[in-house]
Amino acid sequence: MSNVEPSPAELRCADRAPTAADDGPAVEILTPRDVPLGGPRAITVRRTLPQRVRSLIGAWCFVDHFGPTDVAVSGNMDVPPHPHTGLQTVSWLFSGEVEHRDSTGVHAFVRPGELNLMTGGHGVCHSEVSTGATTVLHGVQLWVALPDAHRGAPRDFRSHVPEPLDHRGATVRVFLGELCGSRSPVPTFSPLLGAELLLPPGTELALEVDPEFEHGVLVDTGGVDVAGESVAEAELAYLAPGSERIALANNGRESARLILLGGPPFGEEIIMWWNFVARSHEEVVEARTQWEAESDRFGAVTGYSGRTRRLPAPQLPGLPLRPRGSAR
Template structure:
């Protein structure tokens, strides 16, 4: 999925000084952003108060949207560098195409994982014949500096491992949760899990104390460590926890995102993640001139044009140890 802001800012993210080493409750509110012709998303990361959670650097939550009489998601071909995209659906379908020649329909609770490396382009759209409702999340994971130039790749995992107990059903999307490991490729220690709880259920989810975490409500109402969450917000939890108390006040679902604090400082602009303003300028020029990213075949429409660069691209302060 693309960042379709027509005037995006260059954003510096990462670094350990932004990480809470102790448990906290930091409630983040979403801002609404248009995505294509008929989809609105709630953007939770980057947020004014929080840029990253581990290597997770971008989080959009959309729906449930009634698209029975609408085209649904229509995101034209666009580029990515320096990141992985994670497509996660609760309802509906999304057809993914990319410059590697991939063509894959992603359905609810299936993992669509695209690794950009040095560069890839892709499109995402609701199929012509699609379900009535569209509901899901699009997330980005920043690649570490050692892996910025790896070859691009796309993975589709229709079946994922689960953890169950005490009214809780957890699907491990990426990384490791309580010893259960997703088949999706990762480049930093992290976790992404989809949690479903029945009304009245209580559970204590085991966590890794050296990870920082956040909880993203997808539907219903859940008390997360005593804080009631509903869609449209995300709760940053900091680090230093060994477990997370959960209590569902209704049938509910939420995503758990976490990972080791991302020590490197990164620059994000539009759909690019780099380490300097120069990286961003180079990637934008490569997309403008039609080099490096390849072509997406089969999408009926023009590709996205790159927005103008900000007057002064931001520069990170380097890796922190």
């Protein structure tokens, strides 16, 4: 998904992660901000990452959470061809269907319970359009920052449908990494964890996790306790490295659905602006200039027939991109 804010903030993202032994609460609650994607009938997403207090969770650098949205009221999702550099996009739906086309030549449909992962290292472009079969659109769009050694990775696209497994009453779908004895076959450029968990009412469990990872728990529906802290719908709970288990409890009357993200602290500074992940102001300027010039760097999307041929880049700020915040 594109970040279609008309004036996207620049973020220089440092990665000093606390550990479980640091002073302060074990759980840090990140609240979302609403961001409209598109025009007057825009779909509004809830963005919990990045923000001023935290930029990264492992290599996860962007978390958008949207829906459930009745497209008859809001209008369909229609994101014209747009570029990416230095990252991977991870699409995961709970309901609805999105048609994906990209400059690798892939034409695919994003469906509930199916991972779609696109690599845009050196450069890629793609479009996303909700299909006519969609009545309610609901899901998450995630970005992964590529480590410096792999920022020039070629375009790629992978899909995977993880088998659901029962883990002490919870239903778990592991789409990246490993959890509860289930491992995703999809390769990544840095160690990652991505999973959906469905917790029926009354479910309590202690998930065994890698203590080298920091983790984020995004609550989609319901409310849960994470390590003893109450986390409401649309909030993201951050947990520092150092713990071998994450305690989860659904004390409500309805099922709760969560997205669990994780990875070791990224260890690199990045600059995020619009749809680019870079290391310097000059890199961002170059990528923007090449996109506007329709450079071969990004390729082209074929078959898209939306209202706009391609998404123009916003204007850069008047000053060089400077630090706007960092992980504590």
